[in-house]
Amino acid sequence: MDDISEASDAQLVTMIGRYDEVALAEVYRRHGGAVFGLARRVLNSSVEAEDVTQEVFLRLWNQPDRFDSARGSLRSFLLAQSHARAVDAIRSLNARRNREMKDASKTARSGYDMQHEAWDIALADQVTRALEELPDEERQVIQLAYFEGHTYVKVAEILQQPEGTVKSRIRSGMRRMRAVLSEAGIQGVET
Amino acid sequence: MKHDEAYELLAALSLDAVDEHERRLIDEHVATCPKCRSELDSLLEVAGALGNSVDPLPEGLWTSISTRIYDNDDATHPMPVLVYDSGERVTSSRRRHLGRPAPRTVFSSLGAVAAALIVVLAVNLANQANRASNLQHQLVNDDAANAALVTPGHTVVDLASTTQADLAEFVLVPDGRGYLISSKLPTLPAGDTYQLWGVINGKPISIALMGTSPRKVTFTVSGSKPTLLGITVEPTGGSPTPTSAMVASGAVED
Incomplete structure (x- = not known):
C-alpha cells in the first residue's frame, strides 16, 4: 500500500500485527484524540488521560489480535479500552472529588487528523441529539454511569432509587440511543 | 449467570x-x-x-508511546520490528521473532547513540537551497518523491559513509512523510536488508526496511522529527535495534 492514510482500520491492525510502527502511528493519528478526549473527560485530568492513552495504544501494539473487526469498529474498541481504564483509575484513585462538569462539545483543532474530524463532529451532533431525545431520568443515569464512572449500584445510591430501576433506565436509554443513531445512519450500532 | x-x-x-x-x-x-x-x-x-468527543493530542504523547514500545525488556515478548516499506512489504509474523533476544549491544546508551553517530560517522548536512532541480533527475521513478521535492518546507537529507561517499538521499516533507530519492547503496546478499533508522530524542527508531537493493522507499515519521537518519545492514526482516554500525548517516537539518 503506497499511502497508509488510505488503509482501512482493519488493515492497519493487521500491519500492527507485523510490528509496523507506522501503522500504529496512523491509528493514533485517526483515533488518538478520541481516546485521549474520553479519558480526559472521565478523569478530568490531562496527565492521567495521557497515561490511559499510552496504555491503550501500547496494548493495541502488544495484543492487536484482541481487536476483531467483525465485532465492531476500531474506534469503539479503543474507546471502550480508554473508558475502562479511565474508570478503573477514577475508582481506584478516588479522584472524583476533583471533578467538575466539563463541556462535552470540545473538538480537536491541532494535531488531529482533519480527515476524520468532520465525521467526528457529525457524529457528535447525532449523539447530542440522541441524548437530548432521551427522557431526563434515562439521560441522567447514563451520564452518571458513563461520564462519572459510577456503577449502576452507585448511581442508584446517588439518586436514591432502586437498583433495578437504574439498571432498567440504563438499558432503555441505551436502546433508545441506539435506535436514534441507527436511524441517523451511524454504522455498527444496529443489532 | x-x-x-x-x-x-x-x-x-x-x-x-x-x-x-x-x-x-x-x-x-x-x-x-x-x-x-x-x-x-x-x-x-x-x-x-x-464517548466520541475528540481532544487535541498533547505534544509529545506519541513520542512517549513510541518510546515505550522499545522499552519492553521481557524476553518472551521480543522487541518489535517496525517497518513500513512500500517497496518491500515485510511478511514475517511476530512468531518468527520469538526467542530472538533483542540486541542492545550497539546502542546501549541513548545519548551515546547520537554522539557516536555524530563523531564516528560522517555527517553531511543537507544543503537545502535550490536542491530540487538538481535532484529530480536522480529519482528512481517515484512520483511521490518527485512531488515531495517541490513540497514547501521539504528537507533533503544526504546520507554518507565514513569515507564521505554519498550513498543515499531522502526527502522529508512537513507532514512526516519521507521518500528515498536516490541511492548508491551496493546490492546486499540474500538474507540481509538495509534498514533505515531515525534518531529521535537520542534514540534510534526503526523507520523502514529498504531491501537488498533500495529503489523505492516510502515512510512516515510520526511525532518528533528525527535529528539524524542512518542506515544499517540487518538480517532480512529487520532488527528492533541496530545490530551493526551505520553504513551511512546524515543529519536532518531543521
Missing part, C-alpha cells in the same frame, strides 16, 4: 457500570451466548459514539 440476568446487564456493562464480579460473570456468559455477544457489540458501539 443465567441468560436473562446477563442480558439485562449488558447495557450497564457497555458503560463499564458494573463491578468486577458482575463483569466476570457476564463475560463468561457472553463467551458462550451469540445473542448476548451481538447485543453487547452493538451497545459498545453506542457507548463508543457517546
